[in-house]
Amino acid sequence: MKLSYVYILKCSDGSYYTGVTSNLEKRLLEHQSGKHKDSYTNNRKPVELVFYADFTDIRLAIQSEKQIKKWSRAKKEALINGEFEKLQNLAKKKFK
Numbered sequence: 594m595k596l597s598y599v600y601i602l603k604c605s606d607g608s609y610y611t612g613v614t615s616n617l618e619k620r621l622l623e624h625q626s627g628k629h630k631d632s633y634t635n636n637r638k639p640v641e642l643v644f645y646a647d648f649t650d651i652r653l654a655i656q657s658e659k660q661i662k663k664w665s666r667a668k669k670e671a672l673i674n675g676e677f678e679k680l681q682n683l684a685k686k687k688f689k
Contacts, residue, residue, distance in 0.1 A: 597654035599661065601644040601673060604637035609669050613658040617645060644673045 598617045602610040602624060610633050614620035621642055624634045634640050648654035661669065668683040 594649055596647045596649060597651045598645050598647050599654050599658045600642060600646075601661070601669060602634060602640040603643045604634055604640050606637050608637065609643075609666065610634050610637075610640065611658055611661045611669075613651075613654050615651070 595615065597613060597615050598620075599611070599613050600617060600620070602612070602621075604610060610624075612620065621640075623629060624632070624640050625638060627635045627638065629635065646657070648657070661672070664672075665683065668680060671677070671679040671683055
């Protein structure tokens, strides 16, 4: 069974990068080495892996990555910190 991974990196500027891969170790090395010169993380090294989840279905991994990319910083940090009970409340829009 081949696994896929959704991961979140914390960049040196404090921003977060979310990605998907089938080889987490290799992809992290690519981020750290600057293999992809035009990538978001290239000028924000070093990066730190702060979260990952594995999937047996690449389609679900890609769907999850797209969803997380749309999340607020607060919601991503709740996921990173394992504060799953906060995720639903952080999804609610605040109206003035």
